[in-house]
Amino acid sequence: MSTDNIVVAVEERQVRLTNLDKVLYPGNRTTKSEVIDYYAHIAPVLLPHLQDRPATLRRFPDGVTGESFYEKDVSRHAPDWVRTAEVATPNSSRGRDSVHFPVLDDLATLMWAANLAALELHVPQWTVGPRGGIRPPDRLVFDLDPGPPADLVLCCRVAEHLRAVLAEDDLTAYPKVSGGKGLQLYVPVRVNAPERTSAYAKAVAQRLAAQLPNLVVHRMTKAERTGRVLIDWSQNNPAKTTVAPYSLRAQPEPTVSQPVTWAEVEDCTTPGQLRFTPADTLDRVQDDGDLWTPLLDPRRACPLPRRASPARTPR
Structure with missing residues (x-):
């Protein structure tokens, strides 16, 4: 099996990692593998700040010198074990009444996001409850x-x-x-x-x-x-x-x-x-x-x- 396309076990989840040798930061040749490694090691302090916060992923499929996009709705491609929060979007430019944001509250989900070349993780100043209800800002x-x-x-x-x-x-x-x-x-x-x-x-x-x-x-x-x-x-x-x-x-x-x-x-x-x-x-x-x-x-x-x-x- 190619080491550039592997499936790893993360907290009883199966996470597929792809294109690990792709350079995402040309300035110093940082690869996707190194990005994933950073997020894996920083997870113990990062995850508590992502807990219960619907995340917006800023993805760079071709690295920081290529095109990027902000992704909110992951309902069409996220594994079924990724927790999502349905949030109303009444003023959406795409005409959607709501979207399903990922909630990056465990290591497997964080690794899944990193593999999407989601270099930047953005979160609101509020959280959602266990049933998806939006809480006041904290x-x-x-x-x-x-x-x-x-x-x-x-x-x-x-x-x-x-x-x-x-x-x-x-x-x-x-x-x-x-x-x-x-x-x-x-x-x-x-x-x-x-x-x-x-x-x-x-x-x-x-x-x-x-x-x-x-x-x-x-x-x-x-x-x-x-x-x-x-x-x-x-x-x-x-x-x-x-x-x-x-x-x-x-x-x-x-x-x-x-x-x-x-x-x-x-x-x-x-x-x-x-x-x-x-x-x-x-x-x-x-x-x-x-x-x-x-x-x-x-x-x-x-x-x-x-x-x-x-x-x-x-x-």
């Missing part, structure tokens, strides 16, 4: 996106301001680099209505943009973003997703959306300081475990205030 996210010539360093400075604002409302933020040019802050929250997180995030972004007009914008208009950082509050829309922690990213060479410490954010003076390869990530996890473990503890979730506190500059 995470608040701020996506910091720099407009050239601004870079990740400026994102770090803005993140420090944002952290202070959230602390005024008794909220604790956990940072991660996007794996590209940006930074994201996540907050474990407890809300009753899905629109609460977007409303609060928008208010915070508007306040910081008013206080720091030379650093921050809250609108998507590209002309306004030059040399400043967009605080993208709209990622809290229940219909949107963000890249999962420990997911690979589609760069010329593989990078990882990596949780980082606040000390690393504060010490960042060049973008390369917070660029992590798959090997870097595995080493960090071996040494420090999952920096985002607190986000998995429901006791850390805090209610959102009715209104965001006025922004204050950190000392």
